[in-house]
Amino acid sequence: MDAGAFVATLPMYDWPEVRAANDELWNCLRVSLRDHGFPAPERLERGEPADDLWRSRNLVLGQTCGLPFVRDLMQTVSVVGTPSYEIECGAGSYFSAIVVRNDSDIEDIADLKGRRLAYNSPCSQSGYAGLAYHLRDLAGDAPIFSEKIQSGSHRESVRMIAGDKADVAAIDAVAWRLAQRHEPAASGLRVLALTEPLPGLPMICARNNGWSVDRMHLAVVEAMATLEPDIADALLLNGFAPYSESDYSVIARRAERAQGVAL
Structure with a gap:
């Protein structure tokens, strides 16, 4: 098959400071995927919206958030597995850090x-739905927060709190660790609480009768084993968990309960 007709995307933690490391990760993945018979493209796609790429019938490998997966993508993609990160959480799991200013x-x-909430997206498990579930005991007839401001990214939420444009945000644990490394505004914030762990952000592929998800999972595991230690450290990667679609049902259940919480 012509690999040029296919796409791959790893957009979820593709910060400018680690973009070169993500490219090195893809180099390893591309070689391993091709060795196992998959039509992996030469480079990651960064020019198209992630939503469009996740739905593409030509998606060889991508990473998405758990909430869009359970709400919109389960019928069109397969879960290949879930990366594990150095965030002091179980393999393949993650949580959100609820952060406020130091002062x-x-x-x-x-x-x-009555405080001001910054959130990356209403479609985010870590930045919105997970927070709503965590705060369900505070829920009442009136919204919990006096103002909700969509920041567009976890990094921008961190900056908004540091700049006193918001008071609190729930930050994906991997993004929070990246912020502590690369975003100066993070030094002005502290962690108030942690949400309960959930399955992390899955790697997915388009459903294709000719593709073995088990073989693709093996290809990813083998690729990660070849990563140079400095690349793995830059991306906080330490493994690849054999999660499947059924492992994400907990996100769907919690998101349903969170819908009744007026943030």
């Missing part, structure tokens, strides 16, 4: 009532 008078969850 904030917010000391516990109850103090969040």
Whole structure:
């Protein structure tokens, strides 16, 4: 098959500071995928919206958020597995860090009532739905927050809090670790609480009768084993968990409960 007709995307943690490391990861993945018979393209696709790439019938490998997966993608993609990261969490799992400014008078969850929330996207498990589930005991007739501001990214949420444009945000644990390394504004923030762990951001491929997901999983495992230690460290990678579609049902259940929480 002509690999040029296919696409791959790893957009979820593709910060400028680690973009070269992501390219090196893809180089390893491309070689291994081709060795196992898959039509892996030469380079990652960064010019198209992630939503479009996730739905492409030519998607060889991508990474998505758990919430879009359970809401929109389950009928058109397969889960290849889930990367494990150096975030002090179980293999293939992650959580959100609920962060506030260092000088904030917010000391516990109850103090969040009436504050300003920054969130990356309403379609985000880590930045929105997971927070709503975590705060479900605070829910009442009135919204919990006085203002909700869509920032567009976890990194921008961190900057907004540091700049006193918001008071709190829930940040994906991997993004929070990257922010601590690469975003100066993170030094002005502290962690108020952690949400409960959930399956992390899955790697997916388009459903294709000619593709063995088990063989693709093996190809990814073998590729990650060839990563140079400095590349793995830059991306916080430490393995690849054999998660499948059924492991993400917990996200669907919690998202359903979170829908009743007025943030």
